[in-house]
Structure formats: structure tokens, C-alpha cells
Amino acid sequence: MPPNWNLLGHTWAVELLKGHLQRGAPRHAYLFTGPQGVGRRTLALRFAQALNAENSAQPGDIDPEHIRSQQIERMQHPDLFVVERQEGDRDIKVDAVRALQHSLALAPYEAPYRVALLRDFEHASNSAQNAMLKTLEEPPGRVVLLVTAESAEALLPTITSRCEVLRLRPLALDIVSQGLQEQWGLPVEQAELLAHISGGRPGYALHLHNNPEILEARSTWLDEQQGLLAAPRRTRFDYAEGLAKDKDSLQAVLLVWLSFWRDVLLRTAQAAAPLANPDRAAEIDQLSQHLDLNRAKAVVAAIERTLGLLKSNANARLATEVLLLDLPSP
Template sequence: MRLAQALNCTQPPQPGEACGECRACRLIERMQHPDFSVIQTEEGGSTLKVEQIRELQRTLSLAPYEARYKIALLLRFEEANPSAANALLKTLEEPPPQVIMLMTASDGEALLPTILSRCEVIRLRPLSIDQVSDGLQTIWGLPAPQAHLLAHLSGGRPGYALGLNQNPEVLEQRQIRLDDLQRMLKSSRVARFSYAEEISKDRSILLDTLQTWLTFWRDVMLRAAGSAALLTNIDQETEINSVVEKVDLATAKGCVNQLERAIEQVERYINARLVAEVLLLDLPRLT
């Protein structure tokens, strides 16, 4: 989005930068600019469809309405079904004049080779925690404590941090999962079996829970090792320190390994309830 603003800004403070205040910048930020298109998997869907690509091609075939460039942002293109990906090949090979297409993918190897060969690959690396926090405050107006937390949770990924800010229910679910972890660490085997049965009914919920728990145990491992590395769950420092007082480094490493193994097994569609039961029985019982 910032690149789209920089390319079409009418009052750039210097070449290659966007002012963020002109009409073009403001419309792009609100995703309302007639020359800026965002294509992504529809809400509730699992794939990007060929009909979306056809509609984009019709839009791009027209001259820009008011900007220098028509810009198309195709998000998570690894989710495109084969028909959609193949439909885009001709446009990638011979884009219309004054058209720039930006495509994102979490894994380039998940794209068709014919798509990848027609793109210039730019590998995006995480920003520093301070850079993300500062940006959330200065550009998006977030209060410092919230910006700092989101920066840590995002691991330096601005888009993910913004997504968390725009979807507070995700943070609420994270807190519930962390509370569940603390409860399970103090629970009996019977309670753990019951929780495993409950949480394994939905594989996606189980996976999200395991990934949240993994970030917590990584923080415990870092703190137990005396590492100066930044914690992810900075709002859980009291809970992290409490666990560190009760487990040694080897136990913390073991929990990290067990969670990584469980996540891999769930992703490979191994019996979800069995994975959850084995993991929960292996986690230490803290009193």
C-alpha cells in the first residue's frame, strides 16, 4: 500500500516517498482509489477464484482514471486455484501500459513455476520491533503500550500487527488460549483428557492454540536460558517468570520441541485428539 501511495502521490516530500496527506494517498489508504485494486480470497472462502482474476483484467485494461499508474495488489496468491493462476499468466507476461502488479505469497514455492518465472521476487524481511512500534504510533495513532505489544506479537511484521489491531477478537482468543495453558499446567490428567477432547473437535482451533502455546514456551525457554532476546508475549511476563521458577531449561526446551512436533502432526492430518492428548499428558504439572 505504501508503494502504491509513493507511486501515485501528488505531493511527494522527496522522490520515492508518499506524503500520506494528498487525495491519492488518502484514497489508497482507505482502499477507495479507483486506480488501486486489492484482490484476495473472499471472506469465508479458501481459494482465490478465476472470476476475480477476470474482473481484475477488465479493470486493468482501462486507462488510469486519475493516477499515474493503475496498481493491483494480489494478496496471498498461493491461495489462487490453478484456473485463477493460469488466467493471470498473459497479464503478467504483457501487462497493460501504466499498470503495476504486486503479488504477495507466504511461500514462493507454493506458486506455479510459470507464475514465479514471470515475477521479480522481492524477499521481505521483518522490521525491528522498535520500527514497527514507532510506525503504529506515528502513522496509525496507536497508544504506545498497545503498539509495543502488537510489535512484539507480530515479530516485526507490520501487516500482521495491523491485522491484530483491526481484529481485537484475535487478541481476545489469544488471551483465552494462554489462560487455558496456565490452567492445564495445574490440572489433573482427567481434566487434561477432557480439554484435549474439547479442543481437538476443530483442527484449526487446535492449531491456533498450539501455535500460541509455542510462543509462550519459547519465551519461557529464552528467559530460563538467561537470553537477552526480546520476548514475544511481553504482556505475560509475570506468568513467564512464574513458570521459569518451576522448570529448568531442559524442560522448557522439551516443551518447545513437543509443541513443534504436535503442530507438524496436526498439519499432516494425524488424529487431532490423539495429538492433543499426548501433548497435554507430556506437559509438566506445576503447582
């Protein structure tokens, strides 16, 4: 495997983790933070592979062809335990943490270490986070905990303080684009577009590439938004009624619209930052020429407010209707 564990960017983090293994001193707990799609889970799994590598040339090396590495990559190794929010649940339950603690108390099955991957642990209930503290304070031997979260601040301070924190940030767009071309063979135009849409998050860029229906939905939602800007109030109400029937879909639509209107705000402010939606540059430029800075800010704030209301279980249809009335008309 390449020196950087076949990752796009985050070289400093790979070198830090390799250094721990080369000194024979891995920490008992690591916290990988950063936005969704930045590479937290991938880096954690690469570290688990290196930690449990067999017959490697030197500590920190990974053989991607070895059966153990492949099992860890698929999160199906008997000494790897994954705790994450289950479909339909609002949070990670305390029972999942207690079951994990029971498993970690046993000796490794066949690898040097038992590894626990706690994904998106900001979604753990307070009781689940508090239960996890016991393991962090008194970790069993031959156990390493790998926690991922959007930010360290989203977790209890007592959890963060007991972990080695690695804060991952989005990469430069040209690095993501080049990596998509060289490592995954994407054409230049597609690689550049995905780098922009993902905001420099390589994992999300690859997710978009592997799931083209997401890009198709994005185009549909942006086209529909353009139509709504010229639509009368009745049409906007009808659209809101249909959209609000599926809250998950509604949130996805609003996140795409938010990205678009942030681009409009950047153009209105004449900022030099790259667009997240360069394929919509003509529409963005046209709107920025007809709106002042305060109006563009107001639309961004309205979408952010609506997303906040949805998280607090407000009436989805009413919140969407108010938002659509706030959208400007030509």
C-alpha cells in the same frame, strides 16, 4: 505525507520504489514478501498511491488528502483490482485470475496506471498461478502488478523470476515501540508490549491495538494453559474436546501457546533474545527453572507438530488430546 510514506521502518524499500518512479521506470510486477503483519499490503498500497499520484511535487510523493489516495487506501479505486482468497475458500481460484486479466486488458479508467494487488498469493491454486504467468510474461501497457506472499519460495519459480522482489523483515522492537508512541499515541508500556507480542511486525502490532479482544483472548488462553499444567488427565481431555470443535480457534490458541513455549525454551537455553510475552515473564521463568532444554524443545515440537496435523486435515480432537498429554505437569 512524511518522507517514508508514513510507514514504520522499511525505509530502504520506500527509497527503492521512489527511485523507480523518479526515473520513470516502474517495473511491471513487484513481489512483497515477509511474515503476516510486517507491512506488505501497506507498502504495496503506498506504492500504488505514489504511482497514481496527481499533481505531486515530485515523482514518489503522496498526498494522503487527495480523493484518489484515499480510495486506494480503502482499496476502492476503479483502477485498483484486488485478488485474494474469499472467505470459506481454501485457495484463490483460477476464475479470479481470469477475471482480473480481462479487467487489466482495458485502458485505465481515470488514473495513469491500472494496478492489481494479489494478496497472499501463496494461497493461489497451481492453476491460478499458472494462469497469472501469461500476464507476467506479456503485461498490458499501463499496468503494474503488486503481489504479496509470505515468501518467494511459496510461489512458482516462474512467477518469482518475473517480479522485482522486496523481502520485508520484522523491525527492531524499539523501532516499533517508538513508532507506536509517536505516530499513534500509545502509552509506553502498551507500545512495548505490543512490539514484543508482534515480534517486530508493525502491522500486526497495530492490528492488536485496534482489536483489543484479541489481546483479551490471548490472556484467557494463556491462563487456561497454566491451569491445564496442573490439571489431571480427565480435565485435559474435556478441554481438548471443547477446543477442537472450532479448528480456526484451535489454531489461534496453539499459535499463542507456541509463542509462550518458545519463550520458555529461550529462557531454558539462557538465550539473550527478547521475550515475545514479557507480561508472562514470571510464569516463563518458573517453568524454565523446572524443565531441562530437551523437555522444553519437546513441548515446542509437539505444538508445531499439532499445527501441521491440523493443516493436513487430521482429526482435530485426537491431535489436541495427544498434545495436551504431552504438556508437562508441575
